Amino acid sequence: MADVPLDHMQDHHAATVAARRHFLTRFVIYGLLAIFAAIYLVPLLVVVLNSFRDQQEIARNGLISLPRSFRLEAWGQAWSTYCIGGTCEGMQRNFYNSLKMTIPATIISTVVGAMNGYILSKWRFKGSEALFTCMLLGVFIPGQISLMPWAFILGNLGLSNSTYGLIVIHVIQGISFTTLFCRNYYVSIPDDLIKAARIDGAGFWRIFRKIILPLSSPILIVTVIWQFTGIWNEYLFGVVFTSGQQQPITAALVALTASGTNVRAYDVMSAAVLIGALPPLLIYLFGGKYFVRGLTQGAIK
Amino acid sequence: MSNHDLILSTPAPARPWRERLGSAMPLLVLGPSLVASFVYVFVFTGWTLYISLSNSSLLPTYGFVGLDNYASLWANRRWNIAYDNLFLFSGFYIVGSMAVGLLLAILIDQRVRGEAVWRTIFLYPLAVSFIVTGTVWSWLYNPTDGIQAMVRGLGWTNFSFALASDRHYAIYAVIITGVWQSSGFAMALFLAGLRSVDADLVKAAQIDGASTFRIYRKVLLPTIAPIFLAVAVIQIQFAIKTFDLVAALTKGGPGISTTFPAIYVYDLMFQRGQIGEGAAAAIMMLAALAVVLVPYSLWVVWRRRKEAGHG
Numbered sequence: 306m307a308d309v310p311l312d313h314m315q316d317h318h319a320a321t322v323a324a325r326r327h328f329l330t331r332f333v334i335y336g337l338l339a340i341f342a343a344i345y346l347v348p349l350l351v352v353v354l355n356s357f358r359d360q361q362e363i364a365r366n367g368l369i370s371l372p373r374s375f376r377l378e379a380w381g382q383a384w385s386t387y388c389i390g391g392t393c394e395g396m397q398r399n400f401y402n403s404l405k406m407t408i409p410a411t412i413i414s415t416v417v418g419a420m421n422g423y424i425l426s427k428w429r430f431k432g433s434e435a436l437f438t439c440m441l442l443g444v445f446i447p448g449q450i451s452l453m454p455w456a457f458i459l460g461n462l463g464l465s466n467s468t469y470g471l472i473v474i475h476v477i478q479g480i481s482f483t484t485l486f487c488r489n490y491y492v493s494i495p496d497d498l499i500k501a502a503r504i505d506g507a508g509f510w511r512i513f514r515k516i517i518l519p520l521s522s523p524i525l526i527v528t529v530i531w532q533f534t535g536i537w538n539e540y541l542f543g544v545v546f547t548s549g550q551q552q553p554i555t556a557a558l559v560a561l562t563a564s565g566t567n568v569r570a571y572d573v574m575s576a577a578v579l580i581g582a583l584p585p586l587l588i589y590l591f592g593g594k595y596f597v598r599g600l601t602q603g604a605i606k
Numbered sequence: 607m608s609n610h611d612l613i614l615s616t617p618a619p620a621r622p623w624r625e626r627l628g629s630a631m632p633l634l635v636l637g638p639s640l641v642a643s644f645v646y647v648f649v650f651t652g653w654t655l656y657i658s659l660s661n662s663s664l665l666p667t668y669g670f671v672g673l674d675n676y677a678s679l680w681a682n683r684r685w686n687i688a689y690d691n692l693f694l695f696s697g698f699y700i701v702g703s704m705a706v707g708l709l710l711a712i713l714i715d716q717r718v719r720g721e722a723v724w725r726t727i728f729l730y731p732l733a734v735s736f737i738v739t740g741t742v743w744s745w746l747y748n749p750t751d752g753i754q755a756m757v758r759g760l761g762w763t764n765f766s767f768a769l770a771s772d773r774h775y776a777i778y779a780v781i782i783t784g785v786w787q788s789s790g791f792a793m794a795l796f797l798a799g800l801r802s803v804d805a806d807l808v809k810a811a812q813i814d815g816a817s818t819f820r821i822y823r824k825v826l827l828p829t830i831a832p833i834f835l836a837v838a839v840i841q842i843q844f845a846i847k848t849f850d851l852v853a854a855l856t857k858g859g860p861g862i863s864t865t866f867p868a869i870y871v872y873d874l875m876f877q878r879g880q881i882g883e884g885a886a887a888a889i890m891m892l893a894a895l896a897v898v899l900v901p902y903s904l905w906v907v908w909r910r911r912k913e914a915g916h917g
Contacts, residue, residue, distance in 0.1 A: 334716050341710060342727045344786070348742050349730075367755035368745055420635050428632035436636075440643040445899055446651065449871040449888040453657055453666060454650040455882065477642045484639065509631040538735030540850040541868075545876060555737045559854055562741050571745065582738045589733030592808050593726060597794045 332416075356575035363571045372432045374442065383576035388559045390549065397575050398550050399557035403537055404584075406468045406553055410475035411532040417476070417485020418528060420542070423517050425484065426491040427499050437488065443481030450539045451478075459546060466551050475536045478561060482535075483528050490524035491517065527599035530592050534585040652890065658885035666881055675886035685887065688865040691777055692894070695784070695866070696845040700838055702785040707792025707837070712822065714793070715800050725797075729790035736787065740854025743783040744770065747855075773863035776856050780848075780864055783855055788844065791836050799830035835902070842898050846891060867891050905910075 351369055359374035366373070385395040455474055456465070464470035494517065502512050543556040552560070558581050562574055589596070595603045627634075658676070661669040679685050710728055714721055731739060746752040747770035755766040770779040803826055811821045849868035856864045867887060874884030 330716075334713050334718060337709070338718065338724055341706075342724065345731065345790070348739075348746065348786075351698070351746070352742055363751070367759060368748075369753065369756040369833070370759065417639055421639050424632040431630070434795045435609070436640055439647060439912050440639070442647045443643050445843065445895055446647060447868070447888070447891050448849075449868055450654050450892055451646065451650045452654075452875060453885060454653045454870075457666070463676060472699045475647050480639050480643060481646075509635075534733050538737070538850075540735065540737050540853065541872070544853075545872070552639050555735055555850070557740060558737050561745075562854075563857075569751070571751070574741075578738050578741055582734050585733045585735070586730065589730060591735070593729060597725070597729070597798070 320442055336516040352575045352578055355571050356383075356579055358572055360570055360572045362550050368571060379570075379572035380580075383580060386571050387561070387570075387577070389557060392550060394550075395509065396554060396557055396561070396580050397411050399552055399554040400580060402468050402547075402551060403553040403555075403581075406471045406475070407533055407536045407584075410472045410479065410528055413472075414476045414479035414483050414532055414537075415525065415528045417480055418485075419487045419517075419521065419525065420513075421480065421484040422487025422524075423487075423513055425488045427494075427496070427512070427517070437484070440481055441606045443478065444485060448478075452541075452545060455542070466547050468547075468551065468553075470546055471553065474542050474546070475532075475539070479532050479536070482531065486528050486531070487524055490521075494520055523595060523599045526592055526595045530588055530596045533588055537585050557581075654885045654888055657882060658889050660882055662882040662885070664879040664881070671882070675883045676890075679883055679886050679890070684862050684865055685867075685870055687862055688867045688870045691864060692846065692848075692867055694777055695781055695848065696842055698778075698781045699784045699788075699845050700841045702781065703789040703792050703841060704834065704837055706785060706789035708796050710789065710793040711796035711800060714797055716725045718859055725794070728793050731787045732791050734787075736850035737854045739783060739787050740851045743779070743786070744855050747771070747779050770856055771860055776860060776864045780852055784845075784848070784851060787851070788841065792841070795833055795837050796830065799833040800826055803829045835905075839898060839902050844894065846894050846898075863907075867894075 347369075354372050355363060355368055356379050357375050357377065358372045359376060360379075362372075362374050380485055383395055384400075386393055388396045389395075421440070425433055451474075459465045459473070460471040462473075463469070464473065498516055499512055502516055506593050507515065537553075538555060539553070540555040540559070543553040544559065547556065548551065556576060656668070657666050658665060659670060659672060661671045661674075707708045710724075714724055718724065747768070749755065749766075749768040749771060752767075754765060757765040757767065769775045769782075807825055807829070808821060811825050816824065847868060848866050849872065852858060852864055852866050852869055858869045867890065869885050871887045871891065874880045874887060
C-alpha cells in the first residue's frame, strides 16, 4: 500500500467512492420503484387470488393471505348464477349491457369527433374558433348539471331505463372530448397538404379519406381508448337512468357488493369485480403505449 | 361521388347543386354536433339553473322561489360537511397524486431498466373504474377482513388500521385511494414533460457541474411548470366530480362524514325527491369548477397570445 504514489491512491479511492455512491443511488431508485410497484399491484393481486379461493377460507384467514385452496366456481357464479336483488343471473346480462352501450357510443363519438376535428382545423370559417370553444365547455360540465334535463328528454323519447338512452348520453357528452382530441391533433397536419389537394380538385370527403384519415391512427387510438374506458367505467348515468337487468356493469357491481346478506361472498365479488374491470384493462394493456404517447401529443396542449 | 369533383371544380355559370353542397358540407357535418353541444352546455345548464330557482320537489315545477333552495342548502349541515370534504379532499388529492406522480416520473427518468414495465404498473389503475377501485379498497380497509386483520394475523394483535370506519379519518381513506388511482396519470404527463425538455439545456447544466438534484430543481422542473398547472387543473376537475369513488368506497359514511357534493346532489334528486335543492347543489358544483377553470383558461389564452406574439 505504502508504495503506491499518493495521488494515485486518492484517485483510486475517489473511484471506489463514486462507484459505491452510484451503486447506492441505483439501489435507492430500484428500491423505491419496487415499493411503489408493490403498492400498485397488491390490490389487484388480492382480488385475483380471492376470486380463486374458497369462501370459508377467506372468512377464516382474511382477504390478504396466501391461498390454501383453488377453485373456479366463483367465476361461474359471478358470471351466470349469483343473485343480485332477486334475479339470479350473475353479471352476464350487465356485462352485455355495458358492451352494447360502450361499443356503439365509442364508435359514434369517435367518428363524429374526427369529422368535427377535421372541420375545425382544416375548414375553418368565420366564428369556428368561438364555436369550438363553446363545444369545449362540454368537457367541463359536471354530469350532475345534466341529470334533470336528461331525465326529461329520455322520458319523452321513451328511452328511460334502456341502454339506448345511455348511448345517447355518452355520445353527446363524448363529442366534446373527441372533438378536442382530434382537432388538436389535426392542427399539426400542415395546411399546405390540404391546399395542394384542393388545387388538384379534391373535395371535402376526398381530402378526409386520402390525407387526414391515413395520418389519424395515433389520435384515433387515443380517442377510442379514452372513450371506451370512460364509458365502460361510467357509473352516475348508469345508476340514475337504469335499474335491475338494464344496468351497466358498474351499477350492478355496486348493487352486488352492497347486497351482502350474511357472510360476504368475497370470492364471487372478487370474480365479479374482475369481470367488470377486464375489458378496459385489456384495452389498456394492448393500447396503453399508444395512449400515453398520443395523449401527450394531442390532448394536453 | 368525389371522383367527379375534378370535373366540377371548373367554375360553372350557374353553380350546380353539387358544388353548393360541397361548400356547405363542413357546416352540414358540423351542424348536428354544434346543436347538440349547444343544448348540452347552455340549455341544460340554464334548465338546471332554472329548476334550482323553482319550488320543484318530486317533479320539476316552475314556481319561482328565488334563492330559497340555495339558502336552505347552505343552512344544511350535511351540505356544509360535503363542501368542506371537497376542499380537504381536493387539496390532499391533488398534492398527493402530483407528488407521487412526480417522484415516480423522476425515478423512471433515471434510465432505469424495464421502463415500459414500471410505467404499465403505475398507470394501470387509470384503466380501472373508480367503482372497482373503491370496492376493492373498501375490502382492504375493512378491519375484520383487510389490512388490519392481516397484520394482526402476523402477530401484532394490537395493530389498528380502521381508517374507513372512523368518521374522523374516513376522508383520508378516500384520499389515499384517490391518490392510488390517479398518481400514475400524473406520472405519465410529468414523464412526457421531462422527456420533451431540450437535451442541450441539461447538457449545459451538466458541463457546469450541476448535480442531478440541482438540474431537476433549477432546469427541468421550472421548464415543465405549465404541466404542473395542467395536471392540477385536470385533478381538480376529477375531485369536484368525485362520486363513484365515494359511492363504492364509503357510501358517504360512516354517518355523513364522507359526503361529497356529487353524492349530495344524487341523494336530494333521486332519494329524497328534493329536485329544486338538488339542482341548486349541482349549480354550486359548477360554480366550484368555474372558480378553477375560468382563470386557468384565461391564463392559457394569454400564454398562447404571448407565444404567438413572440413567434
